[in-house]
Structures are given as structure tokens and as C-alpha cells.
Amino acid sequence: MDQLINDFNHRIRSASHAKRRLPFQEIPAAARTNYLDEIFRHSCQTQNRVIYIHIPFCNNTCNFCFYNKQKTDNPELVEHYCQTIISQIHSLASFEYFESAPFSAVYFGGGTPTSIPVKHLASILNAIKSSFSLADTCEITVESTIAEIDTDTLSILKNAGVNRMSLGVQTFQTPLRHFLGRKSDAGVIEEKIRLVRKAGISNLCIDLMYNLPGQTPLGWQNDLILASQLPITGCSVYPLIDPSSGIDNVQFPNLKYPEISAEYNLFAEADNRLGNRKDWIRFSPVQYGHSELGKATYISSHAQYADMLAFGAGAGGRFGGLQYLFPPVIDKFVEGNGNFINSALSLWSIDSTFQKLKNIFRLSEGLAISKEEYSGLAIHFNDIIDWLISKDMVALEADTYELTQAGRFWAGNISSLFSERINNRLQSE
Numbered sequence: 001m002d003q004l005i006n007d008f009n010h011r012i013r014s015a016s017h018a019k020r021r022l023p024f025q026e027i028p029a030a031a032r033t034n035y036l037d038e039i040f041r042h043s044c045q046t047q048n049r050v051i052y053i054h055i056p057f058c059n060n061t062c063n064f065c066f067y068n069k070q071k072t073d074n075p076e077l078v079e080h081y082c083q084t085i086i087s088q089i090h091s092l093a094s095f096e097y098f099e100s101a102p103f104s105a106v107y108f109g110g111g112t113p114t115s116i117p118v119k120h121l122a123s124i125l126n127a128i129k130s131s132f133s134l135a136d137t138c139e140i141t142v143e144s145t146i147a148e149i150d151t152d153t154l155s156i157l158k159n160a161g162v163n164r165m166s167l168g169v170q171t172f173q174t175p176l177r178h179f180l181g182r183k184s185d186a187g188v189i190e191e192k193i194r195l196v197r198k199a200g201i202s203n204l205c206i207d208l209m210y211n212l213p214g215q216t217p218l219g220w221q222n223d224l225i226l227a228s229q230l231p232i233t234g235c236s237v238y239p240l241i242d243p244s245s246g247i248d249n250v251q252f253p254n255l256k257y258p259e260i261s262a263e264y265n266l267f268a269e270a271d272n273r274l275g276n277r278k279d280w281i282r283f284s285p286v287q288y289g290h291s292e293l294g295k296a297t298y299i300s301s302h303a304q305y306a307d308m309l310a311f312g313a314g315a316g317g318r319f320g321g322l323q324y325l326f327p328p329v330i331d332k333f334v335e336g337n338g339n340f341i342n343s344a345l346s347l348w349s350i351d352s353t354f355q356k357l358k359n360i361f362r363l364s365e366g367l368a369i370s371k372e373e374y375s376g377l378a379i380h381f382n383d384i385i386d387w388l389i390s391k392d393m394v395a396l397e398a399d400t401y402e403l404t405q406a407g408r409f410w411a412g413n414i415s416s417l418f419s420e421r422i423n424n425r426l427q428s429e
């Protein structure tokens with residue numbers, strides 16, 4: 001571990017940080033419409049694609065939060081915002097690109113989607129269903145806090161077609177929950193989880209966090225034991241993001257991280273307890289779950305650069321060799337006539353070399369890559385893979401390269417090595 005700390009200098013705790021530096025070519029505003037129109041008129045070449053809806057509203061003030069959101073205190077703005085998304089969805093409905101293949105997942109993230117009247121989420125979902133083709137097994141997820149779960153909310157979501165909930169628990173320790181800005185006590189968590197199941201939404205994932213100020217190893221162990229006793233299908237485990245990592249609005253200015261070896265122990269505790277739980281498997285370095293239901297299609301597709309059609313302020317997506325980002329400010333997002341193609345998004349073309357090399361992230365973000373998949377990539381990454389094997393972060397098991405537990409801990413750094421290599425390739429071409 002000491003040697004790895006020296007090798008890596010610091011731990012990259014979020015996958016998105018590891019990939020920020022990829023140099024894609026920005027498309028000038030005047031040319032955007034033509035680019036989009038051209039792509040949308042042709043069939044989609046990929047079978048793996050998902051939809052993301054960003055709801056940038058929340059009633060909480062969690063001090064670890066870095067999401068793009070604002071208070072849910074303006075019903076007209078909320079309605080206008082949701083109507084803009086619905087109009088944008090309808091504006092794409094007739095294009096060949098969206099008719100030519102079904103979507104495998106729809107994800108409502110935030111903010112907290114359930115902080116707005118959930119009839120708006122149902123309306124957006126109706127617009128999606130009437131405009132795009134969804135796979136029979138399409139996973140439809142809504143994120144929520146524990147406090148915002150109630151019978152009426154669940155009934156509306158279930159009737160609209162939602163089949164998966166992702167609940168932000170973070171910790172079962174009430175004082176720590178309140179310190180973080182969470183409103184509900186730990187005592188109600190299990191009750192709310194049972195309410196979700198009773199409503200007929202049986203695919204249910206929770207989030208837990210470690211590295212929290214005041215959290216002890218024993219407290220973390222208890223959180224994991226409690227999580228493993230709940231009737232859930234999945235659990236995602238994240239470290240608290242370091243404010244010095246470039247995320248400005250995390251409000252822990254004097255945050256003291258545990259020593260990296262202590263942080264590794266917290267990670268390993270979760271990796272062992274959840275990864276080795278009966279009938280559960282690891283899906284990614286941060287995600288564990290039941291072998292059939294627990295795999296979050298949206299999250300794993302997103303991490304591995306599947307096509308993603310995203311809507312909402314600050315939401316970013318990609319398709320057909322393009323990457324785009326909507327303006328993060330809500331007022332800016334709702335400007336215009338609700339036509340996706342003419343909206344104020346920024347657009348980049350994704351380099352074709354990157355398209356060929358991106359499967360290497362299957363290893364660092366999806367845990368493994370088969371020898372066969374790797375064979376076409378070996379010429380670009382062999383020295384890195386050899387080094388990772390020599391450091392016991394990657395092992396060759398049967399016909400697959402797999403992350404070891406140390407590799408799972410340093411997965412963000414490994415992604416960063418891959419993205420730097422891709423970056424260098426792109427710049428040298």
C-alpha cells in the first residue's frame with residue numbers, strides 16, 4: 001500500500017474526475033444544428049443507450065453535496081422546467097436515430113427528483129414512452145431521499161412505470177445524518193424501504209458514504225451490517241469527495257481525511273461485506289448488488305460510455321460521436337422554444353481514436369475486460385497493464401483481466417492512467 005501511495009500521490013475518488021481531461025473538439029454554435037440534424041436523420045449504430053433526466057431541485061442542504069441544484073420553492077419555475085424537458089423530448093420523437101433502437105434505462109437524478117410534485121416526473125415519463133422505444137426490460141429509476149418517500153409518491157411513480165428507486169441513505173447514524181444535513185432519523189429508513197417494496201417497486205438501491213467527519217470504523221461497520229440486513233437489491237458505496245479535488249461547493253473546508261491506509265480499510269470493509277454477501281456480486285468498484293436485479297443498467301452504461309440522451313440544466317449526454325452539455329443555470333436551460341436541436345447546449349465531437357480505445361474503461365469502471373476484448377487495445381495499454389499486474393492491482397483470471405481489491409480501491413487513478421494515455425494518443429495524431 002505504501003508503495004502505491006507513493007506511485008499515485010493521491011487517491012482519485014470519483015470516476016468523472018479521472019476522465020475530465022479528454023480533449024474533444026468543440027463544435028461552433030453556428031454549426032451545431034447541422035451536426036445534430038445530420039446524426040438524428042440516420043439509424044443508431046449502438047444497441048446500448050440510456051436516457052437521463054436531471055431534476056435540479058432539492059429541499060435539503062447536505063454539506064457534502066456537489067450536485068447542480070436549487071431550492072424547490074418556485075412552483076411555476078418547476079413546471080416550466082419540466083415542460084421544457086417534455087417539449088424537447090417530443091421534438092426528437094420523429095427522428096430515425098431515436099426510432100431505430102430501444103433504450104435500456106431511464107434515470108431521474110438530481111438534485112432530488114422527488115422534491116418536486118411527482119406528477120411532473122410521471123408526465124416526463126409519459127413523454128418518453130410516447131416518443132421513444134423502451135426495451136421490455138427497461139430499468140426506470142428515480143432517486144429520492146428517505147424523507148421524501150411516502151405512499152402517495154410511490155403510487156404515482158409506480159403507476160407511471162418506475163421500477164427502481166435509488167435512495168440516498170449515506171449513514172444509519174442519526175447524529176451523523178443530521179450533521180450532513182439529512183432530515184430523517186435513521187429509525188425511519190427501514191420503514192421507508194419496506195414502503196417502497198410494498199408499493200411494488202422491488203428493485204431498490206441505497207447509497208452509503210465513508211470518510212465522513214466523525215465517522216468511526218466501528219460506526220462504518222455497523223452501517224454495512226445494517227445495509228446487508230435490509231431487503232434491498234443493491235448498494236453503492238462512495239467516499240466523501242475531497243473539496244481540494246476541484247469541487248467548489250462541498251462545504252467541508254477543514255475536512256481531515258483519514259490516512260490512506262485507514263481509508264483503504266474502510267473501503268475493504270465494504271468491499272468484503274457487500275461483495276461477498278450471499279447472492280450478491282460486485283458490479284463496479286463502488287456498486288454491489290443482487291445478481292439479477294442489483295445491476296444498475298443506467299450507472300454501468302454511463303460509466304462505460306454508452307450512448308446517453310440527457311435532458312436538463314447541467315445535464316450532459318453523448319450519441320453518434322458527439323458529446324454535449326446543457327447550461328447549468330435553469331433560466332438559461334428553459335430559454336427557447338423547447339426544441340432540442342435549437343437549445344443552448346454546447347457540443348463536442350468525440351475523436352474516433354477515443355471511440356476505439358474507450359473499452360479499456362471496462363476494466364477500471366466495470367471491474368474486468370476479457371482477453372478477447374483487450375486484444376485490440378493491448379498495443380496501446382500493455383505497459384500500463386503489466387505495471388498494474390506487477391503492483392497486484394490487476395490479475396489475469398482465466399480469460400479475463402480483473403481488478404483486485406487494491407485495484408478497485410485505486411480505480412479512479414487507473415482510469416486516469418488510461419485517459420492520460422488516450423489523451424497522449426489523441427494529441428500525437
Ligand code: SF4
Nearest residue numbers: 058060061062065111
Ligand atoms: S439531498 Fe441530494 S441533492 Fe439534495 S442537498 Fe442532499 S445530496 Fe444534494
